[in-house]
Amino acid sequence: MKYYCNPLNIRYPYQFFDKGDYIQASRESADPSMVFFKNRYYLFPSMAAGFYTSEDLSEFTFHAFKNKMPVYGYAPDIRIIRGELYFCAMEPNGMLGIYKTKDPLEQEFVKLNEVKGGGDPCLFEDDDGRIYLYWGCSRLHPIYGVELSAEDMTPVGTRKILIYSNTKELGYERNGENHIETYTRREMEEFMEQKLLADPTIENTQIPYEYMKLCNATNIEGPYMTKYKGTYYLQYAATGTEHNVYCDAVYVSKKPLGPFTVPGNNPFAYKPEGFITGSGHGSTFKGEEERYFHISCLRISRQHLFERRLGLWPVGFDEDNEMYCDQRYGDWPVRTDVKPFEKPDWMLLSYKKKVSVSSGEMAECICDEDIRTWWRADGNKNEWAAVDLGSVCDVRVVQINFADDKIILIREMFDGNTISSNRGRVIDMEPRKIRWHLEWSVDGEAYFSLKDKSEAETDLSHDLVVTDNGIKARYIRLWIYEVPFGQRPCISGLRVFGRMEKSFHNNRNIYEAE
Numbered sequence: 001m002k003y004y005c006n007p008l009n010i011r012y013p014y015q016f017f018d019k020g021d022y023i024q025a026s027r028e029s030a031d032p033s034m035v036f037f038k039n040r041y042y043l044f045p046s047m048a049a050g051f052y053t054s055e056d057l058s059e060f061t062f063h064a065f066k067n068k069m070p071v072y073g074y075a076p077d078i079r080i081i082r083g084e085l086y087f088c089a090m091e092p093n094g095m096l097g098i099y100k101t102k103d104p105l106e107q108e109f110v111k112l113n114e115v116k117g118g119g120d121p122c123l124f125e126d127d128d129g130r131i132y133l134y135w136g137c138s139r140l141h142p143i144y145g146v147e148l149s150a151e152d153m154t155p156v157g158t159r160k161i162l163i164y165s166n167t168k169e170l171g172y173e174r175n176g177e178n179h180i181e182t183y184t185r186r187e188m189e190e191f192m193e194q195k196l197l198a199d200p201t202i203e204n205t206q207i208p209y210e211y212m213k214l215c216n217a218t219n220i221e222g223p224y225m226t227k228y229k230g231t232y233y234l235q236y237a238a239t240g241t242e243h244n245v246y247c248d249a250v251y252v253s254k255k256p257l258g259p260f261t262v263p264g265n266n267p268f269a270y271k272p273e274g275f276i277t278g279s280g281h282g283s284t285f286k287g288e289e290e291r292y293f294h295i296s297c298l299r300i301s302r303q304h305l306f307e308r309r310l311g312l313w314p315v316g317f318d319e320d321n322e323m324y325c326d327q328r329y330g331d332w333p334v335r336t337d338v339k340p341f342e343k344p345d346w347m348l349l350s351y352k353k354k355v356s357v358s359s360g361e362m363a364e365c366i367c368d369e370d371i372r373t374w375w376r377a378d379g380n381k382n383e384w385a386a387v388d389l390g391s392v393c394d395v396r397v398v399q400i401n402f403a404d405d406k407i408i409l410i411r412e413m414f415d416g417n418t419i420s421s422n423r424g425r426v427i428d429m430e431p432r433k434i435r436w437h438l439e440w441s442v443d444g445e446a447y448f449s450l451k452d453k454s455e456a457e458t459d460l461s462h463d464l465v466v467t468d469n470g471i472k473a474r475y476i477r478l479w480i481y482e483v484p485f486g487q488r489p490c491i492s493g494l495r496v497f498g499r500m501e502k503s504f505h506n507n508r509n510i511y512e513a514e
């Protein structure tokens with residue numbers, strides 16, 4: 001059986017930011033667009049300079065673009081149109097570039113046209129072959145839509161206003177942690193500066209802070225269109241990617257350009273609590289065997305405002321055709337063939353359990369179920385951390401979460417690579433390595449190998465170890481041999497899943513040890 005666990009186990013590339021006297025590095029993947037094309041999943045996130053493929057949702061392979069593409073435009077969109085893959089993203093000149101290919105693994109993307117639009121584009125082909133473009137990323141401006149000519153991708157008619165922010169009536173749109181506005185003037189200016197870097201056409205960067213505070217407008221962004229049984233589901237993100245309540249809501253219509261109304265189950269995707277929080281700016285797509293999924297952003301936002309990861313969840317439609325996203329155990333291991341609201345196969349065993357470490361401080365953060373806190377070792381070689389589960393358990397899955405802590409690099413590392421030419425950043429394309437060895441023990445004395453990646457050539461900061469038949473273990477120990485840039489290793493979560501060696505029950509389910 002294949003499993004995945006959020007954050008998804010993919011390569012999250014570093015971004016290098018020019019800070020004048022030094023270079024700051026932090027990982028980022030966000031704003032994901034995903035499709036199932038020719039029996040393979042294709043994932044296109046922001047700031048990847050390429051894309052990922054997967055045959056089963058448990059393992060992903062990265063592919064760099066074969067030709068020059070607009071990789072620094074946030075929120076690239078990938079859709080299946082007329083049997084080919086169409087890609088859309090913002091070009092350096094502020095226009096939206098539209099490309100296509102029959103096979104991105106073997107062929108280059110061919111540019112079809114540039115059209116006027118805005119941030120966060122989304123293409124959509126209707127059942128009748130007509131094509132539409134949606135976009136929007138603003139605090140005061142709406143989400144727009146327009147029809148495109150299927151022949152040359154030029155607009156047909158004029159753009160239409162589809163939805164505005166509505167914080168007075170829609171509480172889930174309200175800004176701030178837990179929807180409580182906490183911006184200071186400096187934070188607002190920094191946030192708008194980052195938005196301007198992502199989209200130079202944004203008009204509201206000059207709006208006075210006092211006015212934005214007064215109107216309490218939220219940043220609505222990331223439109224995405226899904227059609228199911230004659231209903232059009234216009235999804236969008238609200239509140240800001242740096243908040244735990246970043247979410248995807250939905251409007252519905254019987255026409256691709258509206259009018260749209262709010263259904264009763266908003267927000268559609270919402271994950272304000274758990275090991276990692278947030279669930280905004282994503283895409284909803286049909287996968288293998290007609291099953292639907294939603295993939296979107298998860299936030300860390302400690303090293304940088306846009307320090308983000310990706311999460312994937314099953315989607316369904318009820319008898320009233322309302323679309324829902326199952327995030328009940330939103331960062332626990334999930335079977336790749338899971339259906340919405342199936343009970344989890346394994347339970348979390350490591351929460352607040354005793355932790356021993358080789359050195360460093362804040363070891364308790366390894367098991368506090370918060371990706372935004374972490375243990376940091378004193379050295380950068382042969383450090384270890386061990387979790388005591390309290391008793392022998394049936395261990396099935398271990399998720400290893402590496403954190404970054406203030407990575408500061410000297411400018412000489414870049415050998416003349418001008419960061420400022422790419423809107424103040426460079427996407428790191430160098431192969432980095434994370435190397436470790438995971439062990440288990442019954443008594444804390446004799447340890448046995450569970451997974452050895454001491455010679456790995458991969459950079460997986462949220463790696464997942466799944467046992468075939470489980471192991472009977474009380475102690476799980478992680479040896480860390482190498483992390484990128486020679487930094488001192490940090491672990492935000494050594495998460496262990498399985499079953500206790502006794503009956504576990506709650507009000508709904510009973511799990512018996514095998």
